[in-house]
Amino acid sequence: MSTIACDTPHCALDEPAWRTVCKTAAEHAQRGCGLSWDHWVTLFSTEIDVQASRLPESQRVQALQIALEWDYATPAERQATQEWNAANGYCSHGIELGYCPAGCGS
Template sequence: MSTIACDTPSQPTRDTPSALDETVWRAICETAAAQATKGCGLSHDYYVERFSSAIDAQVARLPEAQHEQALQIAQEWDYATPTERQDTQDWNAENGYCSHGIEQGYCPAGCDSDY
């Protein structure tokens, strides 16, 4: 595994009382990504939804001052904001794709059962 050099300390200092522990946060992101992958059925849109929702829940547990940095790091695993996820869902619905991002008629979850 490669090491990423960064200027941000992983432990709090006097100047940054609530610095994000990047090593721990990256491990959280990796775990969330692995779990999202296992349940996404190879749909990227559904992976993004699952991963991003898990990250939102974890970010809510962090101090406010760490949110921006945590979400920026999560983008390495394709984190999308709630607005971006809604935009994707809207586009899918308008263009014949189910909520999992799969073309109607092909979703193994049966999303097209109305047809």
């Protein structure tokens, strides 16, 4: 996956390049999610966190705002989803226990 960076800490976010990063992360997540929405959000959002951590601090809020267009979820939101899944009979992939193709709950 490509990354974008800036040599100076106060340069503007390259929005077209960041949107390309988001699009690529979404495509990678789609290939690995097994058609589970919760798992897709986790894969996508985790990759966005990695890529955003490479940006200057001053650009991260804007970058994550753009990632919301692809349904980015914060680490706290992802944790809340995992807790809800666990409390309600779903595996970490968001699939009912016993039905996950990865063998969760079997």
